[in-house]
Amino acid sequence: MAAQKGKDLLLKIHNGTTYVTVAGLRSRRIAFNAELVDITHAESVDRWRELLAGAGVRRASLSGRGLFKDGASDALVRQQFFDGVIGNCQVAVPDFGTITGLFQIASLEFAGEHNGEVTFDIALESAGSLTFVAA
Template sequence: MAAQKGKDLLLKIDDGTGAFVTVAGLRSRQLRFNAETVDITHAESVGRWRELLDGAGVKRASVAGSGLFRDAASDALMRQIFFDGAVRDFQVILPDFGVIEGPFQVTALEFAGNHNGEVTYDLALESAGAVGFEAA
């Protein structure tokens, strides 16, 4: 994969009609995948090395972003689903890699502003079910 522009990594949200709209104003985006391990080490483990159970444990995806508050339709949608505690489908588009899609819940939504600057926001999403991947 060749070098990519950070602005091409997109976060999109299902607007309730099945169409995905880009979350407005984001300047930075981050996607993390994590998997918990299940330790099955026992007294007879070879060389006392830790052993892990294959295919076990909980997987999750986390998305974080920050940007400018633009008061766009996607801003209002994010605020509403946060206050509703709703789970919505999101897409994370990674150029030349693929699309990650699945249900996420907005777990943090923060707004900030300096006296002589713009209003910014930070958000955090956590996967709330199976997340799919489609290669580019």
């Protein structure tokens, strides 16, 4: 995969009709994690750790930082957070593909400097299986 523009990594939240890009994000990140299940025992060869394949819980975390730019996406983010909604989200990774699934907004933070704009940080956690479609 060749170098890609960071601005092309998009976070979208479904509003009931269509996917809405979360506007104003200056940075975005998606991380995939899997818990390991250790099955090492007294007879493990040379005491090397053994793992149980496919047994751990998998999850994805989305995060972003930006500024308010678009009223519709700002309102959607705030409403989903305060309602505790588990909503359908989509992440487009350029030249990689699209990840779609259920996520819940785990945190929403606001910050502002005296001589600057109000910014926000958002973090979402997966709440079900994810699908991947290659680009």
